[in-house]
Amino acid sequence: MAIIAAKTLSAFLFVLYVVVPVLVKTNPWIFSKILFLHFLKFPYFVDLKRPDKRGIKGCKNFYIKVNEKVTLGAWHTLPQQNRGDNQDLKLNSGHPIILYLHGNAATRAQPHRIELYKVLSSMNFHVIAIDYRGFGDSSGTPTEEGVLEDTYRTYKWIRDRSDKVPLYIWGHSLGSAISTNLLKHLNQK
Known part of the structure; x- marks a missing residue:
């Protein structure tokens, strides 16, 4: 059980600290989306003209x-x-x-x-x-x-x-x- 937990934790940390930074570095648009979050247009269905x-x-x-x-x-x-x-x-x-x-x-x-x-x-x-x-x-x-x-x-x-x-x-x-x-x-x- 402890071995499975350790492997799962290792995989999670690998993704978090290696895969994600490589993806962000090689795809700058990802960083922009995360930084600005401009695609989240809360509240929805609001008439900004009024x-x-x-x-x-x-x-x-x-x-x-x-x-x-x-x-x-x-x-x-x-x-x-x-x-x-x-x-x-x-x-x-x-x-x-x-x-x-x-x-x-x-x-x-x-x-x-x-x-x-x-x-x-x-x-x-x-x-x-x-x-x-x-x-x-x-x-x-x-x-x-x-x-x-x-x-x-x-x-x-x-x-x-x-x-x-x-x-x-x-x-x-x-x-x-x-x-x-x-x-x-x-x-x-």
Whole structure:
């Protein structure tokens, strides 16, 4: 019995520490799938064009064109004080802006993310939440360089509409690494 258990454990460890690393090294797309988990689009069957159906008041869906092949789905949640006003004109309202960069898997409609947007809105922040390329209703496939381009274009989109308003970048989980990379990129410019 002990010999069978030892052989089973040895086989498991061989697969875990030899086969899996070799597969990941020889097939980089596997690592990308594991890192981003963008194929997990929780919650299922949600209409990202209708954030009001997810219980968010004062939230508008829009799209940011990154390049010829990539368009990002995004939500703009207004500060509680500005609800009902024209959202297109309100990024320059004087209220601070948070660019929210979510973690791996799911979309900007994940329930715990929505709760955060509501809290930040109640504190009178604008919240811009995007789905990186390949996530949600955004086109393309995520890569390290690609999500940097996504976040940089989103940053520029916000700054083109609100150059004097404080802008904070909030990264959660994988979004923390993405936000750090964006800040490094901005610091080098």
